[in-house]
Amino acid sequence: MSSENSPTRIRILKAAWELLESNPGVAARMSDIAKKAGVSRQALYLHFPNRTELFIATTKHQDEMFGVQEMLGASRAAATGRERLDAFIEVWGNYIPKIFGVAKTLMVMQATDEDAARVWGERMQDMREGCAAAVAALDRDGALSLDRDSATDLLWTLLSIPTWETLTQMCGWSQEKYIAQISEIAHKTLVKPAG
Amino acid sequence: MSSENSPTRIRILKAAWELLESNPGVAARMSDIAKKAGVSRQALYLHFPNRTELFIATTKHQDEMFGVQEMLGASRAAATGRERLDAFIEVWGNYIPKIFGVAKTLMVMQATDEDAARVWGERMQDMREGCAAAVAALDRDGALSLDRDSATDLLWTLLSIPTWETLTQMCGWSQEKYIAQISEIAHKTLVKPAG
DNA sequence: GTGTCAATTGACACAGTGTAAAGTCAACGG
DNA sequence: CCGTTGACTTTACACTGTGTCAATTGACAC
Numbered sequence: 310m311s312s313e314n315s316p317t318r319i320r321i322l323k324a325a326w327e328l329l330e331s332n333p334g335v336a337a338r339m340s341d342i343a344k345k346a347g348v349s350r351q352a353l354y355l356h357f358p359n360r361t362e363l364f365i366a367t368t369k370h371q372d373e374m375f376g377v378q379e380m381l382g383a384s385r386a387a388a389t390g391r392e393r394l395d396a397f398i399e400v401w402g403n404y405i406p407k408i409f410g411v412a413k414t415l416m417v418m419q420a421t422d423e424d425a426a427r428v429w430g431e432r433m434q435d436m437r438e439g440c441a442a443a444v445a446a447l448d449r450d451g452a453l454s455l456d457r458d459s460a461t462d463l464l465w466t467l468l469s470i471p472t473w474e475t476l477t478q479m480c481g482w483s484q485e486k487y488i489a490q491i492s493e494i495a496h497k498t499l500v501k502p503a504g
Numbered sequence: 505m506s507s508e509n510s511p512t513r514i515r516i517l518k519a520a521w522e523l524l525e526s527n528p529g530v531a532a533r534m535s536d537i538a539k540k541a542g543v544s545r546q547a548l549y550l551h552f553p554n555r556t557e558l559f560i561a562t563t564k565h566q567d568e569m570f571g572v573q574e575m576l577g578a579s580r581a582a583a584t585g586r587e588r589l590d591a592f593i594e595v596w597g598n599y600i601p602k603i604f605g606v607a608k609t610l611m612v613m614q615a616t617d618e619d620a621a622r623v624w625g626e627r628m629q630d631m632r633e634g635c636a637a638a639v640a641a642l643d644r645d646g647a648l649s650l651d652r653d654s655a656t657d658l659l660w661t662l663l664s665i666p667t668w669e670t671l672t673q674m675c676g677w678s679q680e681k682y683i684a685q686i687s688e689i690a691h692k693t694l695v696k697p698a699g
Numbered sequence: 700g701t702g703t704c705a706a707t708t709g710a711c712a713c714a715g716t717g718t719a720a721a722g723t724c725a726a727c728g729g
Numbered sequence: 730c731c732g733t734t735g736a737c738t739t740t741a742c743a744c745t746g747t748g749t750c751a752a753t754t755g756a757c758a759c
Contacts (some may be wrong), residue, residue: 317736334615338715349738354717417615420529420608433674462675463685471666480657490658497692512705533746544707549748 318356321346325367330410334417336364361418365428367411375407381439390447391500395492397443398468401436402488405473412470433469440464447500454501463498467491513551515541520562525605529612531559556613560623562606570602576634585642586695590687592638593663596631597683600668607665628664635659642695649696658693662686 324346328337339360343350357363372378384396405412415432418425444460447453453460466472468491476482482490519541523532534555538545552558567573579591600607610627613620639655642648648655661667663686671677677685 315736336616339717340715350716351718351739352737355737358717360716413615417612420612421531459685462671462677463689465675466667466670469666469670471664471670472661475661475664475666476657480660482657490654494658494689494693498689510705534748535746545747546708546749547706550706554748555746 313356315356317346317348317352321348321353321356321363322367322370325363326371326411329364329367329414333410334413336360336414336418339363361422361424364411364414364418365424368408368415368428368432371408371411375404377404380404384439385442387446390443390450390452391496393446394443394464394495394500397439398492398495399488401439401468402473402491403484405470406477406484409470409474413474416470433465436468437461437465440468444499452501453499455499460499464495467495508551510551512541512543512547516543516548516551516558517562517565520558521566521606524559524562524609528605529608531555531609531613534558556617556619559606559609559613560619563603563610563623563627566603566606570599572599575599579634580637582641585638585645585647586691588641589638589659589690589695592634593687593690594683596634596663597668597686598679600665601672601679604665604669608669611665628660631663632656632660635663639694647696648694650694655694659690662690 321342325337325342328342328345339353340350342363343353346352353363357366380400381397384393384400387393387396415425415429419429420426441457441461444453444457444464447460448457455463472491473487476487476490477484516537520532520537523537523540534548535545537558538548541547548558552561575595576592579588579595582588582591610620610624614624615621636652636656639648639652639659642655643652650658667686668682671682671685672679
């Protein structure tokens with residue numbers, strides 16, 4: 310079942326991806342995914358031990374396809390703390406819509422499923438490190454107007470998926486407005502006013 | 505089944521309340537609730553048409569017990585826009601922890617259940633009106649640094665339950681720190697600097 | 700007593716997950 | 730050309746949880 314790259318496995322992952330994306334959070338049934346992938350329901354269990362692990366694998370597959378690591382790595386290149394903050398907000402903020410469908414499913418499952426909770430927690434912790442790094446860079450520039458921990462907490466919350474969901478999905482903000490406003494709030498609350 | 509005040513109905517609601525509170529989001533089973541209420545599983549269906557409606561009723565029961573309407577009404581009394589903003593943040597922000605357990609359940613169910621989604625949406629819309637009113641009061645004072653809609657959207661997001669959850673449950677902020685910081689962010693981002 | 704109402708008991712249909720066993724089919728190696 | 734292997738299918742089933750139904754009990758009211 311494990312880390313193979315068999316074509317069937319990929320087809321299943323792709324089917325799950327599409328279904329979750331078209332209906333965020335609703336968590337398609339195994340039979341739906343099988344149907345979409347053009348395989349039997351049982352074939353799913355040949356590649357993944359259970360439903361949760363299939364969705365976890367879908368998440369990891371997305372990260373691999375999109376190359377998050379590289380994207381986030383790029384934001385580390387920025388010279389000043391302020392530039393780094395902006396770069397991080399832009400990269401992560403623009404990554405969210407790409408993964409939202411699948412991510413939301415995991416987020417919802419997290420409440421009832423330990424494995425989903427673990428993986429989701431790790432993922433959010435990774436993102437938090439990016440926040441911490443940006444905050445640290447600001448601090449080194451003497452531009453941080455809060456203690457590091459609180460600043461990291463705030464930035465993390467500001468860039469959380471529920472925040473993105475509220476603003477873009479419920480309030481109807483465009484992706485550009487979202488990025489611009491989050492960036493502005495981050496500056497106003499985290500960064501010292503003058504220079 | 506409907507809007508009676510039979511003692512059994514109340515006991516069921518109380519049992520559901522306690523179970524949801526002790527395990528936010530996990531959504532207890534009907535049999536668990538029945539057991540806790542000291543009543544047969546079938547008795548639940550004599551009072552509520554299904555699981556979702558039971559949870560919805562639990563939410564409404566909480567609102568009734570706590571008297572949200574009165575609490576929020578009090579914040580309308582404030583004289584200036586700034587005072588009103590602070591009052592609203594304090595009232596709503598301190599209400600969240602009281603309802604979190606049950607609310608989170610509804611929030612999670614919202615993804616898969618239309619009725620839950622509807623009720624949850626209404627509830628959030630009610631809260632939004634409080635945000636809009638505070639923003640309008642600021643605007644009347646000429647103290648608003650954003651257009652009304654954007655300001656309402658932002659305040660609404662800032663005061664959303666996921667934001668509270670991230671800061672207090674995941675980051676470990678105290679309720680006091682939460683209120684203080686949210687208040688500060690709201691001022692920095694919504695209210696004009698000087699006077 | 701009889702009616703009625705609230706609740707119980709036990710049974711069942713249904714959906715969805717996960718397991719198990721047997722069968723099919725194509726590829727590959729002797 | 731045969732036999733094996735591996736991936737997948739088919740069928741069946743156990744299990745959990747929701748919701749429905751019918752028959753029964755017990756109390757209280759008139």
